[in-house]
Amino acid sequence: MELYKLYNSKYGKGPDTLKPQMELRGEHIFNTKHHPEGHSVLPQYKVVGKKIYTTEFHPEGKQTEAWYTIRGNNVHTTVNHPEGHSSAPVFHLKKF
Numbered sequence: 001m002e003l004y005k006l007y008n009s010k011y012g013k014g015p016d017t018l019k020p021q022m023e024l025r026g027e028h029i030f031n032t033k034h035h036p037e038g039h040s041v042l043p044q045y046k047v048v049g050k051k052i053y054t055t056e057f058h059p060e061g062k063q064t065e066a067w068y069t070i071r072g073n074n075v076h077t078t079v080n081h082p083e084g085h086s087s088a089p090v091f092h093l094k095k096f
Helices: none
Strands: 003-008 022-025 028-031 045-048 051-054 068-071 074-077 091-095
Touching: none
Parallel strands: none
Antiparallel strands: 003 022, 003 091, 022 028, 028 045, 045 051, 051 068, 068 074, 074 091
């Protein structure tokens, strides 16, 4: 199984913003210990093709519309994301 780590595309204040926020294992994305909400044992997101959906374990619950889309090694929000759509990437994917 391939492992990818998701890093913030914009770095804030504090050392944790430089560390991976999430991990993509197979078709599921989990929060790491560096994520603001803490490490997740259950998947927060599911990847279907190039789209990323929340799961029933996400704090907002399972959504029927994708919140993110993968373009190359970048993750972008979609128009369905609660914080809005941005043409700039919100995460970068790095393979491990």
